[in-house]
Amino acid sequence: MAPPVGRAVFLRRRVVVGLATLGLVGAAVAVVHGGDGDAPAVLRHAQAYEAPAPARQQAGPTSVYAHTGVGQFVPATRGVPYRLYVPESAGRGVDVVDPVGLKVVGHYDTGLDPQHVVPSYDLKTLYSTNDLANTLTPFDPRTGQPSGPSIPVDDPYNMYFVPGGAQAVVVAEQKQALEFYDAHSFAPAGTVHVDCAGVDHADFAADGSFLIASCEFAHRLLKLNLATRAVSYLDLPGASPQDVRISPDGATFYVADKDLGGVHLIDAARFVQTGFLPTGRDAHGIYPSRDARRLFVSNRGSGTISVLDPVRRAVVATWRLPGGGSPDMGGVSPDGTALWLSGRYDARIYEISTVDGHLIAQMPIPLKPHGMCVWPQPGRYSLGHTGNMR
Numbered sequence: 001m002a003p004p005v006g007r008a009v010f011l012r013r014r015v016v017v018g019l020a021t022l023g024l025v026g027a028a029v030a031v032v033h034g035g036d037g038d039a040p041a042v043l044r045h046a047q048a049y050e051a052p053a054p055a056r057q058q059a060g061p062t063s064v065y066a067h068t069g070v071g072q073f074v075p076a077t078r079g080v081p082y083r084l085y086v087p088e089s090a091g092r093g094v095d096v097v098d099p100v101g102l103k104v105v106g107h108y109d110t111g112l113d114p115q116h117v118v119p120s121y122d123l124k125t126l127y128s129t130n131d132l133a134n135t136l137t138p139f140d141p142r143t144g145q146p147s148g149p150s151i152p153v154d155d156p157y158n159m160y161f162v163p164g165g166a167q168a169v170v171v172a173e174q175k176q177a178l179e180f181y182d183a184h185s186f187a188p189a190g191t192v193h194v195d196c197a198g199v200d201h202a203d204f205a206a207d208g209s210f211l212i213a214s215c216e217f218a219h220r221l222l223k224l225n226l227a228t229r230a231v232s233y234l235d236l237p238g239a240s241p242q243d244v245r246i247s248p249d250g251a252t253f254y255v256a257d258k259d260l261g262g263v264h265l266i267d268a269a270r271f272v273q274t275g276f277l278p279t280g281r282d283a284h285g286i287y288p289s290r291d292a293r294r295l296f297v298s299n300r301g302s303g304t305i306s307v308l309d310p311v312r313r314a315v316v317a318t319w320r321l322p323g324g325g326s327p328d329m330g331g332v333s334p335d336g337t338a339l340w341l342s343g344r345y346d347a348r349i350y351e352i353s354t355v356d357g358h359l360i361a362q363m364p365i366p367l368k369p370h371g372m373c374v375w376p377q378p379g380r381y382s383l384g385h386t387g388n389m390r
Contacts, residue, residue, distance in 0.1 A: 206250025290336025319357025
């Protein structure tokens with residue numbers, strides 16, 4: 001596997017993990033895999049995602065993910081075409097993919113180094129974070145096309161939205177800062193400078209009072225109080241923390257670790273480490289299943305996906321991609337049957353069954369596909385990243 005390509009300061013480049021499903025209820029989609037580099041062929045295509053009836057097994061009413069189950073769409077996402085938005089992180093554009101037809105239906109120039117495609121809090125806009133272009137490109141998910149000119153924003157590696165949706169938090173990795181903006185006008189609303197080399201990914205407490213973010217190159221996590229903007233740190237010697245995800249019960253943050261090859265368990269109330277689960281080399285992304293009973297961890301360096309039980313706090317299965325691969329970032333399909341992940345160092349995206357982990361399909365995407373957004377997603381609102389839904 002080729003090593004990551006560096007940016008201006010830090011040596012590494014990330015992978016977009018995008019996830020997709022088979023789309024229509026009752027639609028039998030046959031996938032024929034060609035040779036290496038060939039796009040799979042499909043027999044049916046979907047224009048818009050039609051949600052099946054809600055499954056009996058949904059997240060419990062007190063779960064952080066209680067409103068993200070199958071069929072729990074809101075007016076902003078109901079009837080939106082089912083698409084994957086894949087940023088080419090080593091290029092300057094976003095590919096829009098029909099996940100049922102497995103074909104690129106649009107390619108749009110965004111500016112240099114698009115890293116993630118981020119749903120807005122109100123679910124009406126998707127933003128490509130163009131890190132080295134210092135812009136955000138807005139997309140209208142109903143058309144799958146850019147909805148206006150790119151917005152000037154300094155160093156947008158990633159982006160989140162504070163609970164309530166009034167402000168966006170741009171993760172300015174090179175500046176080591178969390179930049180606050182008005183979520184609609186993107187007028188600047190303050191900066192929090194952090195002692196956090198490689199600030200990258202974050203998630204919010206169940207009550208929305210604080211966030212925890214990873215410091216990839218500083219071997220630590222940070223905690224930001226959103227009311228006071230006070231910052232505290234938790235050192236993790238030898239660690240290279242990546243994605244961050246709150247547990248369904250809100251008690252634990254799960255933090256993927258690239259160098260240690262596993263997931264840290266962080267007590268949400270006390271901000272202390274309470275455990276570590278080995279998963280695989282270069283653990284990177286963490287995604288809850290549609291019923292929130294499992295967490296999927298992409299292990300980019302070992303070509304595997306680990307399945308975690310957040311109640312038992314244990315790894316219950318490991319799925320291996322045929323021939324390896326570099327599963328990175330993405331999300332779960334709207335109906336919960338598939339996990340879409342980008343293969344950043346293999347120039348492709350993968351569709352993986354959430355039932356037994358078999359590879360359903362894959363297709364080539366050039367230039368290091370990274371922070372893929374699977375859209376639409378069930379939920380009332382987005383807290384950012386590639387779809388941290390609530």
